[in-house]
Amino acid sequence: MKQTNGIKFCIFNRHEPLIPVIMALIVFISVTVSPSTLAEVKTPEENSNLLFLQALDYLKQKSFKKKGAAITRLQTLNDPRALSLFQTMMDSKLYYRKDDKRIVIINPTDAGTAITDVLTEKSLGVVEKSTLKKVSTNNRIRKQLRGAIAQLNLQHHDSNVRLTAVMDMLANVDADSANLFRQLIKQEKDADVVEAMQTAIAVVDLQSDNKAQRLSAIATLGRSLTSEAHNQLSGVMAKNDQGTFTESDEAIRKAAQSALNDINTKRDFYALIETIFFGLSLGSVLLLAAIGLAITFGVMGVINMAHGELIMIGAYTTYVIQLLMPNHIEYSLFVAIPAAFIVSGLFGIAIERGVIRFLYGRPLETLLATFGISLILQQLVRSVFSPLNRSVETPAWMSGTMEINNALSFTYNRFYIIIFSLMVFFALMAILKKTSLGLQVRAVSQNRTMAKAMGVKTDWVDALTFGLGSGIAGVAGVALSQLTNVGPNLGQSYIIDSFMVVVFGGVGNLWGTLVAGMSLGVINKFLEPWSGAVLAKIIVLVFIILFIQKKPRGLFPQKGRAAEH
């Protein structure tokens, strides 16, 4: 090795096992040689800052070898700025000014090249690119940088960053990184990171010559749910062209096979949970869409074909609320829920007072008239908001996923929809069971004339009940605006599904609606993998049609005289 500028550079190569030694050496050398030793009053912080600046300075040298040494040195300084510095260097955005040699980060804009100081992160204005010189890299340096970035990530204070770093390295883990993991795992406190590191070590150990080590590696991999573990174990079981196993040791093969079976059982189990979760979230959507209908159709016996449009109005209310408070999208939904309830509820009361009240006792006519209303509402929305879909923003707290483990993760929006639909359901239940309005609603639905004789204002109760059902539809619209496109056809696509849920569950029975919505959602999601989404829907529709022939009053029919037509 050529030695040009002191011994410290020639022993700087990327042998990770040497890192602690080198670190000690550097600290020793820096402390003894650097100018900082001359000024005794420097605090440790200033000290490390100086060291950082010094190492940074070496990056400007032409020799790639010296650059590499500088990188190694920066890496060991444990300075938080190092990570972003390396990243910038990898992206070829690290330059230095020709005049004062200050290292900057470039950002090409239309006007020219905007530059930022690496150390202070302050903008230094826009300059001509010709006044800058790139901190050049070559393949070797980039490889070193990648390693350095990974390692810095592995020592990051945030355990999520560490976990991601290990996971990223899992796909092409080698003996060196396995050794690194062996070192790091001792201080690692986060259980997930430990497990990931163990998996990575096991992947390497699997290739060793020691049988006992291999068997224990297989056992470790069998506990992991990562796809890499699965791939490695499948690799053990691979056959060559002649159809014989590439792995000669039968004990190893057996162990691998049982580990694979373990993994597959666990994966199937989590896949099942995931399907149920998807099913429940679809079921919640159905429940939300249908529950308002369960009130108007189930309790009042009114066929409201405009129900879907009331949902649509709720979704558009969300859109308008977001337009009104563009800076508070996070909270917009909490405003939108009551707003949508009121808007849709008022529309509902208007529909009841304006049209439906003339048609009580004539269900088929009600169906036609409300269908007319639905057409008018659709066209109204088209004329007011344009026929195009509007985009409703999703607040940050609703996006993203909740990772349970490597094989199972739930998206937050689906999760919240399930909770929300249950909240709406039980709130409605409470209204019907515990309030005086609920009592009157039930009285009117069971025996209208008797209720009237007892002094219940049936007209008023009808209007309020319809308003309640419509308002719930509006609330469903708020939820749906987070899942699908908000457009004039939003309601149409839910109306048939909602009716199916109510009829399937049994008219006039809210619990039936809950069970029907959830079970239809789950059935749908179980069918989907082998039949496709559309066919699954068709099968479910045909199933309900046949089911109704068998049990015309649904899953939970209302009993008693009131149920007779």
Next chain:
Amino acid sequence: MQHNVKQPNNQQYNSIMARLFSSDRGGKLFLSLLAALAIVVPICNLLVPEGSAFHLSTYTVTLLGKYLSFALLAIALDLVWGYCGILSLGHGAFFALGGYAMGMYLMRQVGERGVYGNPLLPDFMVFLNWTELPWYWYGFDMFWFAMLMVMLVPGLLAFLFGWLAFRSRVTGVYLSIMTQALTYALMLAFFRNEMGFGGNNGLTDFKDILGFSLQDDRTRIGLFLASTITLALTYVVCRYIVTSKFGRVVVAIRDAEDRARFVGYKVESFKLWIFVFSAVLSGIAGALYVPQVGIINPGEFSPLNSIELVVWVAVGGRGTLYGAALGAGLVNYAKTYFTAAFPEVWLFALGALFIVVTIFLPKGIVGWVTKIRNRRNTPAASVESDT
């Protein structure tokens, strides 16, 4: 509920013709109108030169033909809704099935003239890389077979559905919602490419029917005449049915299903047969519609189409066969006019029509006209029992 089937006198009962038309002024008018159309339209289209004020363009002839097939469909629905009280929101499905059967025949007639020039496979199958004709496309190269299917497929579906539904006494709105689900499921199914019916695009680019080019004016007139004659025949047959004993039982079922059952009639069978017959008529209407319009796609199955059809009947007046036909013509003419002149307004108008007719004109235009005439003739009778 009041209905137009009046008790004929004993002497008249012997003659079928008398039975059909004795008290059916509207029907006589309707048939005369059809006859007039059948004479005037071909003359005005083929014989009157193009510059003349009396010339009818082929576009208008096709449009009229389309209305006539809709009128046929409306009569079919009126038969089950107006006379038997079954509000089917899925009659569009039977119409579309008939249309598809006809479309398959027309598709097979295209032969080598398709874009890909495959003698056996329709274009969309070649496009999907299919190598063999699916089994259910066999036989559709023969006209008689296709026509058989036009009636058989909707009829069978209606039989199956009706047999299940009526036997388990699914009635009223439940039945309506089920029929709607049925047509919705069929729509989803026909949208799938794997079904082998052209998916999204449906069947189109037809060339000729029975060897006559579909682009020829004379073929168009032929199709128009076929629609007119079928409509007239259908009217007479339906009129025969509703004035027969069978028809009266059906009306009794509409008005009081339980009583009819207690009297000893097998309500299910009556309902089932009238439902199946209506579905067959709808299939025929679809078969007349497709060659005139030149396309059939899954959109015809959409629940909106079926419910629009209900409004034709409601506007014209249910329980009167000619009223249904009249409603189909009027609403569709309005639709053609509005969607061209004020496309924004059409859905408002249609929606308002639904509401106005159900609240103010429960018996449609025909019922309204009858009421006015009754009031003028016998002022005392205007206080009739309007249930």
